[in-house]
Amino acid sequence: MASEYKTRTGQEFDRNAFESLLRRKVFLWQSFEPYGATKGLFDYGPPLENLEAEVINIWRDHFIRHEKMMALKCSMITPYQVLKTSGHVDKFADYMCKDPKTGEILRSDHLIKDVIEARLKSDKEARGEKVEDAEEDPKKKKKQSKAVKSAVKLDDAVKQEYEHLLATLDDCTGDDMGALIKKHDIRNPTTNNEVEPPVSVNLMFQTQIGATGKEPAFLRPETAQGQFLSFQKLLEYSDNQLPMASASIGYSFRNELSPRSGLLRVREFLMAEIEHFVDPESGKRHPKFHSVRDVKLPLLDRKTQSAGGSTPTVTSIGEAVDSKLVDNETLGYFLVRIMQFMQKIGIDPAKLRFRQHMANEMAHYAADCWDCELLNSYGWIECVGCADRSAYDLSVHEKATGTFLKVREPLKDPKRVEEWTASLDKKKSGPKLKKDQSKVEAALAGLSQEMREKMSISMEKEGKVEVSVEGVEGGKVELGREIVSFAKESRVETMREYTPNVIEPSFGVGRILYSLMEHVYWTREGDAARSVMSFLPTLAPIKVLVVPLQKDARFAPLLSELEARLDDAQLSYKVDQSGVSIGKRYSRNDELGIPFGITVDYESLEGKGFTLRDRDSTKQVRGSLEEILEAIGKMCKGKEGWESVEKRLPVFEGKEEKEE
Numbered sequence: 001m002a003s004e005y006k007t008r009t010g011q012e013f014d015r016n017a018f019e020s021l022l023r024r025k026v027f028l029w030q031s032f033e034p035y036g037a038t039k040g041l042f043d044y045g046p047p048l049e050n051l052e053a054e055v056i057n058i059w060r061d062h063f064i065r066h067e068k069m070m071a072l073k074c075s076m077i078t079p080y081q082v083l084k085t086s087g088h089v090d091k092f093a094d095y096m097c098k099d100p101k102t103g104e105i106l107r108s109d110h111l112i113k114d115v116i117e118a119r120l121k122s123d124k125e126a127r128g129e130k131v132e133d134a135e136e137d138p139k140k141k142k143k144q145s146k147a148v149k150s151a152v153k154l155d156d157a158v159k160q161e162y163e164h165l166l167a168t169l170d171d172c173t174g175d176d177m178g179a180l181i182k183k184h185d186i187r188n189p190t191t192n193n194e195v196e197p198p199v200s201v202n203l204m205f206q207t208q209i210g211a212t213g214k215e216p217a218f219l220r221p222e223t224a225q226g227q228f229l230s231f232q233k234l235l236e237y238s239d240n241q242l243p244m245a246s247a248s249i250g251y252s253f254r255n256e257l258s259p260r261s262g263l264l265r266v267r268e269f270l271m272a273e274i275e276h277f278v279d280p281e282s283g284k285r286h287p288k289f290h291s292v293r294d295v296k297l298p299l300l301d302r303k304t305q306s307a308g309g310s311t312p313t314v315t316s317i318g319e320a321v322d323s324k325l326v327d328n329e330t331l332g333y334f335l336v337r338i339m340q341f342m343q344k345i346g347i348d349p350a351k352l353r354f355r356q357h358m359a360n361e362m363a364h365y366a367a368d369c370w371d372c373e374l375l376n377s378y379g380w381i382e383c384v385g386c387a388d389r390s391a392y393d394l395s396v397h398e399k400a401t402g403t404f405l406k407v408r409e410p411l412k413d414p415k416r417v418e419e420w421t422a423s424l425d426k427k428k429s430g431p432k433l434k435k436d437q438s439k440v441e442a443a444l445a446g447l448s449q450e451m452r453e454k455m456s457i458s459m460e461k462e463g464k465v466e467v468s469v470e471g472v473e474g475g476k477v478e479l480g481r482e483i484v485s486f487a488k489e490s491r492v493e494t495m496r497e498y499t500p501n502v503i504e505p506s507f508g509v510g511r512i513l514y515s516l517m518e519h520v521y522w523t524r525e526g527d528a529a530r531s532v533m534s535f536l537p538t539l540a541p542i543k544v545l546v547v548p549l550q551k552d553a554r555f556a557p558l559l560s561e562l563e564a565r566l567d568d569a570q571l572s573y574k575v576d577q578s579g580v581s582i583g584k585r586y587s588r589n590d591e592l593g594i595p596f597g598i599t600v601d602y603e604s605l606e607g608k609g610f611t612l613r614d615r616d617s618t619k620q621v622r623g624s625l626e627e628i629l630e631a632i633g634k635m636c637k638g639k640e641g642w643e644s645v646e647k648r649l650p651v652f653e654g655k656e657e658k659e660e
């Protein structure tokens, strides 16, 4: 079946040819190859390492500099207690099923989804309906074809049940999935073996700090927790002013059960995360929202998805926020800025959409959540998650550590408040409560106003109260009026205290890089062997290719001068002096995505300048060294395009391209 996924020039995308280019040009490979390669771990060679650095530079400029964010570098090794409090120890897990005969581990939800989707697809084929095949992962297709060998028509009721099952799979517990696997006879598609019931496996890599083993820790699964725990320092740095945002670029680690699809699901990956802290009572407005109000975005909302649709509606962010489709201005502002970043690095706008999370995909505390998805040959892939984490993280860390993680700001209009107080007479309570004293104090401090009022009435009537205290024998302590007293007091409140809410755009750099590489890949018309990586000049890993026309010692002084000038201009370059034809040299460097080529020829020796070649059009112009360097410099800064250079400098009718 023809792939739905096309290259930028509308050609069929050939994943094998693309992957072979990535290998040939050492963009990336599986880590530790001589030892048999480790799944889910990749090494980047020079082209990809440089590309990543360029993308990160643009990210820093686009977000950190432009939005005045506070860049942070927090530790990757994270104590157990931090991730226990954040909920990762208990909840950051996936269910797996084991094929008992082969030992293969399958992620339970992926297994169910793959098998049920295969059955639905085969039902469509049996009914003679068109099968949409955006997901062209060959491994997945192979699994699907193994799961269902020939087209089988399903009962209407079964079909409906399957569709419902897929829509609610995210809500399933491990036991639910176990029951589904049994009920629908779901087996390992590769072996057709029955699988063992789902078992929950935490995705964090565990380690320990120091040699005693007494301080368990994890490699962080996200950069966010370090940023939350730096909150008070950030607030001080921003002169106690909200909104404020921090940003962190660093590695995260997830022991994925079944890493697959190359860079898309790996075990160690670079994240770029922003935590934007905002006053919840401000309606989460954003001071710069007016500047993006009219920008249109492709939004695939919840309602469309529940009706089985997958086509986004192009809407201005102003309308989307006004209609509450997007919950608030801050979230909306970030969706626009994410799209603008993607455009800046050369992502194909037709292969980008924002998908709203279904209610069952969001964390219980999240107010709204949108993923920026990029289309590549594996389908639509989440590359940036943009979530409203509300006040959850700061609140839980404050509760667990007693550290003040709130904002305190003066009230414009101080107000008189009446409050019930609960005071312990420590001199008298000490001898009675002994080691439980501090626990009782904490329990009294945690009593609500309503509770304090009720207790004051009990105290009045009975002369004693019973207080629930965590960590004491029996969980309760009886306190008499000689020890504790309740009173209604009036005071003037001058400060407001609140826990900020957090909007978090979280970028997976590897997924973006992979999608970008697919988006810029194409082959020259009529010659599938001549592939090109059309990286924008602003982020191409190498900016200039220098090619002397032939191997000739007379070119040496000019080449040295050229290299010195390129170094001076801080332009990365590669000199290709190999013996092959100039056309071949250009062709093989097009695969590295080098946007410009300078040819040194015999006329150059006579002081008649150099030719400058544009990778995408293969057109050439001629100019002096000054003119050429100026043009390249401007194009690499995004200040000028090739079309305008072509108007300024005389076009050169070179014969290099034909000299294959």
Ligand SMILES: Nc1ncnc2c1ncn2[C@@H]1O[C@H](COP(=O)(O)OP(=O)(O)OP(=O)(O)O)[C@@H](O)[C@H]1O
Pocket: 254, 256, 263, 264, 265, 266, 267, 269, 271, 382, 383, 384, 385, 506, 507, 508, 509, 510, 511
């Ligand atoms: N195993 C992984 N390999 C590569 N990138 C990842 C991986 N897990 C997450 N990411 C990236 O980090 C970003 C933020 O992480 P987040 O926790 O929101 O992902 P997620 O919802 O767990 O992803 P998924 O549902 O695909 O596992 C994702 O949008 C993605 O780009």
